[in-house]
Amino acid sequence: MKRLINRLQDETRIVCGVSAKLAKQYGWSLLWTRVVTVGLVVSTPSIGLLAYFVIAVVMSQKTTRF
Template sequence: MNRLISRLQDEARIVCGVSANLAKQYGWSLLWTRVVTIGLVVTNPSISLAAYFIVAVVMSQKTSRF
């Protein structure tokens, strides 16, 4: 369990870096941002995954412009 928590708190990108970027941008806890994201994906996978990857595309376009 400690290994899982340390992995979730790691700044490294797990999938597209959406949770890490959101946590950094808004000053949220990275661990809880990832826990909420995982919870949303488990409860409603189709809409959550679609929204996740849309945010990933928007974030990548936003960073590539600068």
């Protein structure tokens, strides 16, 4: 369990880096941001995954413009 918690607290990208970017931007805990993200995707997979990848695309466009 300790290894999983260490992996979730690592700031490297796991899928698209959405949770890491959101946590850094708003000053949230990275671990809890990822836990909530996974919870949303597991509870409503279609809406959760769609929202996750829309945020990933928006965040990548936002960072490449500047």
